[in-house]
Amino acid sequence: xxxxxxxxxxxxxxxxxxxxxxxxxxxxxxxxxxxxxxxxxxxxxxxxxxxxxxxxxxxxxxxxxxxxxxxxxxxxxxxxxxxxxxxxxxxxxxxxxxxxxxxxxxxxxxxxxxxxxxxxxxxxxxxxxxxxxxxxxxxxxxxxxxxxxxxxxxxxxxxxxxxxxxxxxxxxxxxxxxxxxxxxxxxxxxxxxxxxxxxxxxxxxxxxxxxxxxxxxxxxxxxxxxxxxxxxxxxxxxxxxxxxxxxxxxxxxxxxxxxxxxxxxxxxxxxxxxxxxxxxxxxxxxxxxxxxxxxxxxxxxxxxxxxxxxxxxxxxxxxxxxxxxxxxxxxxxxxxxxxxxxxxxxxxxxxxxxxxxxxxxxxxxxxxxxxxxxxxxxxxxxxxxxxxxxxxxxxxxxxxxxxxxxxxxxxxxxxxxxxxxxxxxxxxxxxxxxxxxxxxxxxxxxxxxxxxxxxxxxxxxxxxxxxxxxxxxxxxxx
Numbered sequence: 045x046x047x048x049x050x051x052x053x054x055x056x057x058x059x060x061x062x063x064x065x066x067x068x069x070x071x072x073x074x075x076x077x078x079x080x081x082x083x084x085x086x087x088x089x090x091x092x093x094x095x096x097x098x099x100x101x102x103x104x105x106x107x108x109x110x111x112x113x114x115x116x117x118x119x120x121x122x123x124x125x126x127x128x129x130x131x132x133x134x135x136x137x138x139x140x141x142x143x144x145x146x147x148x149x150x151x152x153x154x155x156x157x158x159x160x161x162x163x164x165x166x167x168x169x170x171x172x173x174x175x176x177x178x179x180x181x182x183x184x185x186x187x188x189x190x191x192x193x194x195x196x197x198x199x200x201x202x203x204x205x206x207x208x209x210x211x212x213x214x215x216x217x218x219x220x221x222x223x224x225x226x227x228x229x230x231x232x233x234x235x236x237x238x239x240x241x242x243x244x245x246x247x248x249x250x251x252x253x254x255x256x257x258x259x260x261x262x263x264x265x266x267x268x269x270x271x272x273x274x275x276x277x278x279x280x281x282x283x284x285x286x287x288x289x290x291x292x293x294x295x296x297x298x299x300x301x302x303x304x305x306x307x308x309x310x311x312x313x314x315x316x317x318x319x320x321x322x323x324x325x326x327x328x329x330x331x332x333x334x335x336x337x338x339x340x341x342x343x344x345x346x347x348x349x350x351x352x353x354x355x356x357x358x359x360x361x362x363x364x365x366x367x368x369x370x371x372x373x374x375x376x377x378x379x380x381x382x383x384x385x386x387x388x389x390x391x392x393x394x395x396x397x398x399x400x401x402x403x404x405x406x407x408x409x410x411x412x413x414x415x416x417x418x419x420x421x422x423x424x425x426x427x428x429x430x431x432x433x434x435x436x437x438x439x440x441x442x443x444x445x446x447x448x449x450x451x452x453x454x455x456x457x458x459x460x461x462x463x464x465x466x467x468x469x470x471x472x473x474x475x476x477x478x479x480x481x482x483x484x485x486x487x488x489x490x491x492x493x494x495x496x497x498x499x500x501x502x503x504x505x506x507x508x509x510x511x512x513x514x515x516x517x518x519x520x521x522x
Contacts (some may be wrong), residue, residue, distance in 0.1 A: 046067055046068065046071045046076065046077065046083075047067065047070075047071070047076075047400050048063070048064065048067040048093060050064075050093055050094075050095055051063065052249055056504050057489065060095055060096075060099045060103075061099055061102045061103045061106065063109075064089075064095075064099065064102050064103035064215065065101060065106050065107055067114060068083075068103070068107055068112060068113070069107075072112055072123055072488070077123045078123060079086055079123050079124065079125040080122055080123060080125065081122060081123045082119075082120060082121070082122050082296050083113065083120070083121050083122065085120050085125065086100045086101050086104060089455065091505040092362070097101070104121055107121075108121070111124055112124055112161050127395070134250060135248030145242070147228065151273065151312070157476055158471070158475070158476045158477075159474040159502075160474055160475045160476065160499065160502045160504060160505050161360070161479030161481075161496070161499045162466075162475065162476060162478075162495050162496055162499045162500040162502075163475060163476040163477045163493075163494065163495075163496065163499075164476065164496050164499055165304065165449065165477075165496065166239070166363070166367040166449075166496075167363065167364075167367075167419065167449070167498055168498050168499065169349065171422060171498065172366050173365065173406065173411060173412065173415040174281055175411060176365075176406045176409050176411045176412060176415060177365070177366065177402070177406060179405070179406075179409055180401075180402045180403075180405035180406045180409065181402060183405045184398065184402055184405065190395060192398055194221075194399070195393060195394045195397075196394040196395070196396075196397035196400075197222075197394065197397075198225075198269065198385045198386075198388065198389050198394055199222065199224065199225050199226065199381075199385055200224070200225060200227075200373070200395050200397070200400055201397050201400035201401060201404060202221060203404050204226060204371075204400045204401075204403060204404040204407075205221040205222075205224040205226060205373070206221045207404060207407050207408075208221075208224045208226075208359070208375070209221050209223070209224055209371050212348075212357075212359075212375065215336070215345050215348060216345060217345055217347050217348040217350035217352065217357070217375070219352055219375055219472075220378075222378060222381065223352065223375055223376065223377065223378055223381050223386050224373075224374070224375050224381070225370045225373065225374045225381055225384050225388060226371065226372070226373050226374050226400055227358075227360075227371075227373060227374060227395055228370040228371070228372070228387070228392075228395050228396070229259075229360050229362055229370040229371065229372045230334045230358050230359065230360040230362070230372040231261070231330060231372075232372065232395075233358045233360070233372050233373065233374045234257075234258060234297075234332065234358065234487075235261055235391075236260055236374060236384050236387050236388050236391075237330055237356055237374060237384065238261060238262065238265045238267070239265070239387050239391065240380070240383050240384050240387045240437060241294070241328055241356070241380075242265065242267060242294055242295060243461075244265065244267070245266060245267075245268065246267055246268070246293075246294045246295075247267070247268045247269075247270060247274050247294065248262060248267050248268070248269055248270070248286055248293050248294060248295045248296070248297065249269070249270050249271070249284070249288070249291070249292045249293040249295070249296040249297070249327070250262070250269050250270075250271055250272070250296075250297050250485055251271070251272060251273075251274045251279065251297070251298060252271035252272065252273050252274060252417055252485060253274060253305050253306060253452070253480065253483035253484060253492070254297075254483055254484070254485055255297075255299060255305075255332060255483070256257075256304075256305070256482045256483050257302045258297055258332075259485055260301060269295060269485050270287050270291050271287075272284045272287055273486050274295070274303060274306055274308060275308070275314075275396055276306075276308050276442065276443040277308070277310065277311040277313065277314050277319075278308075278310035278311055278314025278318065279310075279314060279317075279318055281299065281317045281318075281321075282300065284296075284318065284321050285321060288321050288324070288325035288327065289325065292325065292327075293325075293327050294327055295327055295328040295329070295330055295495065296318070296322065296327055296328070296330065297330045297332065298310075298318065298327050298329065298330070298331060298332070298342060298346070299332050299333070299334075299335075300315065300331055300343065300345065300346055301333060301334055301335055301336050301339045301343045301345075301448075302333075302335035302336075302338060302339055302445060302447060302448030302449070302450070303450075304335070304449075304450060304483075304494075305450055305452050305478065305482075305483045305492075305494035306442050306443055306444050306452040306494075307445045307448050307449075307450040307451055307453075308441070308442065308445065309339070309343050309443075309445055310343070310344055310445040311344070312344045314344075315344035315346055315349060315451050316349070318346065319346060319349055319350055319354070319355075322350075322355075324355065328354060328355075328356060329346055329350070329354060329355045329356070330355075330356050330358070331345075331346045331347055331355050331356065331357045331358065332358050333345065333357060333359050334359060334360050334362070334363055334372075335359065335363055335448050335449070336359060336380075337363065337364045337416050338364065338416075338419065338420060338423060338447055338448045338449070339447055339448065340364060340420045340424075340447055341447075343426025345357075347375060351375055352375060352376055352377055356374065356375070356376045356380065357374070357375040357376065358372060358373070358374050358375075359371065359372060359373055359375075360372030361403050363449070364415070364416055365403060365406055365418065367401065369399060369403055370396075370399060371395070371399050371400055371403045371418070382417060390445075418514065421446060422498070423447060423448065423449065423498060424446050424447060426497035426498050426500070427445070427446045427447070427451070427497050427500065428446070429443070429497075429501060430451055430495060430497045430500045430501075431444060431451065433500075433506050434451070434453050437456070437506070437509055437510055438454070438455075439453045439454060439455055439456065439509075440453060440454050441453045447475075449496050449498060449501075450494055450495065450496060450497070451494075451495045451497055452492055452493070452494055452495075453492070453493060453495060454491045454492045454493060455491070455493075455509065455512060461491060462479065462480070462481065462488075462489025462490055462491055463477070463479035463480050463481070463489065463490065463491050463492060464479050464481055464489045465492050466479065466493070466512055467479040467493075469512070470508060470512075473504070474504075475504065475505055475507055477495075478492050478494040478495075478496075479492075479493055480492035480493065482494070
């Protein structure tokens with residue numbers, strides 16, 4: 045009926061509660077335990093396997109919560125009757141989703157049907173620091189309920205803000221914890237900065253190509269966006285000067301390191317020119333630095349060069365800890381941070397202290413730095429492989445950072461066509477590509493594609509691109 049042999053070494057196996065739960069789930073799925081069958085009592089199961097009754101009770105409670113068992117007063121626990129998969133549409137062949145902005149911004153995060161996700165913006169699940177997360181969650185389970193019963197501080201969990209300040213000091217940015225406001229990810233932080241600093245009708249400058257999620261935020265806020273081309277070493281300085289003089293933008297939004305989508309890294313000389321332009325033309329610089337931890341070498345940090353006076357700095361943990369850990373932060377001078385904290389409270393009250401405690405514990409435990417180093421190494425290997433495949437196909441690659449998640453590339457002969465049609469065709473083969481229109485402020489169908497190197501290892505992807513590249517060359521010749 046139930047095959048269960050506990051492994052008691054914490055280093056070699058999950059917790060005993062997890063082992064009990066897994067054993068029951070396997071037995072029920074294999075129909076060794078059938079709906080309605082009684083299972084051993086807590087005491088009986090604990091005695092026969094020489095484990096604690098608390099362990100068994102915890103496992104049974106989880107199995108009830110997940111719908112595998114039912115608890116009947118006076119009759120113990122029984123296997124629950126589980127619904128059968130519905131016939132008809134639920135069993136229909138897989139159909140590719142429709143490629144549009146709505147799918148990109150919302151449905152994509154719930155769509156697990158696409159096998160090859162080379163267009164996504166996160167690390168593979170198997171690359172994450174799983175043990176560090178589990179340890180942090182176990183630690184949180186021991187925190188007295190009274191400590192997490194309230195809303196928390198408007199600025200966020202103080203020990204994590206102290207860790208953020210200490211981490212930034214290592215990059216040359218000297219700030220105090222009261223210059224840090226925690227947010228629900230960097231995108232939330234961008235929203236708070238926009239609401240605090242800008243007003244509907246204001247003009248702002250953005251990179252071209254640009255971080256995709258920033259664009260709808262600006263549109264919702266009634267901003268007018270003007271573009272400054274991104275080059276492999278930063279922003280086009282001549283265009284930035286003209287845009288600043290002609291349009292008088294209130295703010296410039298920029299990715300300094302491992303830019304999304306191009307993967308490019310700003311040079312130190314370019315960073316100084318950007319700050320000089322901000323000083324000369326009196327605009328804010330909003331520095332989105334979410335990928336800083338994935339950069340193995342030294343790269344400019346605008347807020348450090350500026351002393352966090354004219355630069356508003358944003359960072360977060362979704363790229364290195366987990367995308368589901370929605371914890372980020374905003375850093376600026378104290379007066380502005382008070383205003384941002386008030387905006388945060390006005391539109392959503394405090395950020396979740398429980399998640400902030402989890403992140404703080406992950407940072408504190410000893411595996412975090414080793415996890416970052418290992419992730420950098422794996423990404424460098426993935427860059428080497430993806431870059432080699434692109435060279436074999438004659439693709440044009442915008443920049444080769446050998447770090448971070450992204451490469452920005454286009455197929456040979458694709459100049460006369462955009463990438464939307466290619467992305468639509470790829471979806472039919474179970475491949476998600478991120479076409480350039482996602483990242484263009486005018487949504488122009490440009491021929492560039494963003495590749496997440498960690499998800500671009502599948503041979504099927506490169507076979508598809510080889511075929512598409514051949515067709516593009518034929519079209520260009522004709």
